[in-house]
Amino acid sequence: xxxxxxxxxxxxxxxxxxxxxxxxxxxxxxxxxxxxxxxxxxxxxxxxxxxxxxxxxxxxxxxxxxxxxxxxxxxxxxxxxxxxxxxxxxxxxxxxxxxxxxxxxxxxxxx
Amino acid sequence: xxxxxxxxxxxxxxxxxxxxxxxxxxxxxxxxxxxxxxxxxxxxxxxxxxxxxxxxxxxxxxxxxxxxxxxxxxxxxxxxxxxxxxxxxxxxxxxxxxxxxxxxxxxxxxxxxx
Numbered sequence: 380x381x382x383x384x385x386x387x388x389x390x391x392x393x394x395x396x397x398x399x400x401x402x403x404x405x406x407x408x409x410x411x412x413x414x415x416x417x418x419x420x421x422x423x424x425x426x427x428x429x430x431x432x433x434x435x436x437x438x439x440x441x442x443x444x445x446x447x448x449x450x451x452x453x454x455x456x457x458x459x460x461x462x463x464x465x466x467x468x469x470x471x472x473x474x475x476x477x478x479x480x481x482x483x484x485x486x487x488x489x490x
Numbered sequence: 491x492x493x494x495x496x497x498x499x500x501x502x503x504x505x506x507x508x509x510x511x512x513x514x515x516x517x518x519x520x521x522x523x524x525x526x527x528x529x530x531x532x533x534x535x536x537x538x539x540x541x542x543x544x545x546x547x548x549x550x551x552x553x554x555x556x557x558x559x560x561x562x563x564x565x566x567x568x569x570x571x572x573x574x575x576x577x578x579x580x581x582x583x584x585x586x587x588x589x590x591x592x593x594x595x596x597x598x599x600x601x602x603x604x
Contacts, residue, residue: 412592419527419580419600421496424592467532469593476521476586478593480533 384481385468391487398455400484402468403448409471411444411451412478416465425453425466458488492517492585496596503573503603510569511599513583518563524556527580527598536581539566573603 386401414422441454493516525533537545545558
């Protein structure tokens with residue numbers, strides 16, 4: 380079953396604007412990960428945030444984690460047309476290595 | 491991080507037939523994961539493949555429909571058996587990168603059953 384729920388399901392913005400995607404989950408986690416998928420291909424790992432971290436940066440990406448609210452957000456700054464893709468959050472629970480994925484946000488960046 | 495070679499990248503199959511998908515990893519890994527992504531949907535875990543033991547299937551997935559082999563620590567196959575149009579999906583394999591690292595995914599197999 381799906382662990383995370385992404386919000387919004389779809390997002391359309393102009394190049395240069397920022398894109399924010401949110402993810403909520405239900406159970407305790409070891410970490411939360413964000414992935415990108417271009418046109419139904421394989422997933423690419425973007426960033427991992429541990430359960431004891433609150434914020435993490437990687438290039439134009441900023442991820443926050445609020446374990447009290449069981450939620451995370453992914454911010455892409457200064458978006459580019461190449462950022463057009465689907466973005467998924469995923470969590471690993473307890474001692475398991477199984478990743479459980481959210482429903483995803485489809486981002487379209489218009490040139 | 492590991493590199494995964496997944497084959498085939500896509501296939502169109504007749505209903506009632508079977509398709510075997512292969513994943514080759516460039517390093518030894520304990521567990522490999524198989525996912526299904528139905529059109530427009532997220533990823534759902536099918537099973538976890540361990541070397542030397544039977545795969546562990548998630549609720550809703552059975553071995554007769556999705557038999558998995560794991561002959562060594564770098565290779566695994568997933569077979570989609572007795573296919574129907576409802577099996578049309580993208581199938582992906584994955585390996586973990588360690589507790590604080592991301593997972594690596596194969597490039598996916600886009601299956602269409604007609």
